[in-house]
Amino acid sequence: MATLKTPKGRIKYKQHNMYLGSKRINKEIAGKNLILVSEIMDKNNVYFGLYAGSILGAVREHDFIDWDEDIDLYFLEEELSKFLSALYDLVDNGFELLRYERRGLYSVKRNGEYIDFYMQKKIADGVWSVGETPTLEEDVMDTIFVPLRGGQYRVPRNYDRCLTLWYGDWRTPVQYASYELSKFQIFKAQSLQVIKRMLPDSLYHWMLERHHRKKREAFYEKCYKAGYLKR
Numbered sequence: 001m002a003t004l005k006t007p008k009g010r011i012k013y014k015q016h017n018m019y020l021g022s023k024r025i026n027k028e029i030a031g032k033n034l035i036l037v038s039e040i041m042d043k044n045n046v047y048f049g050l051y052a053g054s055i056l057g058a059v060r061e062h063d064f065i066d067w068d069e070d071i072d073l074y075f076l077e078e079e080l081s082k083f084l085s086a087l088y089d090l091v092d093n094g095f096e097l098l099r100y101e102r103r104g105l106y107s108v109k110r111n112g113e114y115i116d117f118y119m120q121k122k123i124a125d126g127v128w129s130v131g132e133t134p135t136l137e138e139d140v141m142d143t144i145f146v147p148l149r150g151g152q153y154r155v156p157r158n159y160d161r162c163l164t165l166w167y168g169d170w171r172t173p174v175q176y177a178s179y180e181l182s183k184f185q186i187f188k189a190q191s192l193q194v195i196k197r198m199l200p201d202s203l204y205h206w207m208l209e210r211h212h213r214k215k216r217e218a219f220y221e222k223c224y225k226a227g228y229l230k231r
Helices: 027-043 053-061 077-092 137-141 159-167 183-198 201-226
Strands: 002-006 009-013 048-050 070-076 096-101 105-110 113-124 127-129 143-148 151-156
Touching: 002 077, 002 096, 009 077, 009 096, 027 070, 027 077, 027 113, 027 151, 048 053, 048 151, 053 070, 053 143, 053 151, 053 159, 070 077, 077 096, 077 105, 077 113, 127 137, 137 151, 137 159, 151 159, 159 201
Parallel strands: 070 113
Antiparallel strands: 002 009, 048 070, 096 105, 105 113, 113 127, 143 151
16 A cells, blocks of 8 residues: 655555556546546635646537546645645545555546646646646646536636647547447557556656657747747
8 A cells, every 4th residue: 555645645556557448437427537536626725727638628529528438637736735634635535545656646536537746847848747748837827617527626727728738730620539448459558557556766767858858849940930939
């Protein structure tokens, strides 16, 4: 068992080897989970919003994406302490902590449905990142609320720009996850998670940087070309 320290106490949990393609999302249960998460995050004054595929679903499908597998949310690095307090309350309200990654990724489950929380960190003037493809600071902080499954959730005001930088033609649905993985593919995905947890901090962050470097470079080039950032 692993232990995560929060301002309200310690959370004991078992690390799960999570991987893309494990299950399809149950929209009804996921929507109820998200409403409860929102109540608890608001109670702890945590600034949070939809992220990645959950933004895409909310603004394009007005629902979760059919082939998605979980909910993606973000919070701010400067509010980590408040988020951890909210996480403690989530566990106290029936959520199970499944995963913690050193880059600031926390995964929880309730009634069989998963939620990933990504920590947004400022990495340069005007740019934030969760350790993967960056996001313009304006798209983190200048937001609107959109309806999703009975709740109202934060997305970038200029979500068209944000999603275009991430996905290109985001209006055309593209199924990115396969739910027919072979036993070898599942074994490989789970083994990579185990190996990643065993790495020393220096090697872990070096590999994370190397893995996402091309995505960041491509993001910056798009922003320079469009005039969103200055060289």
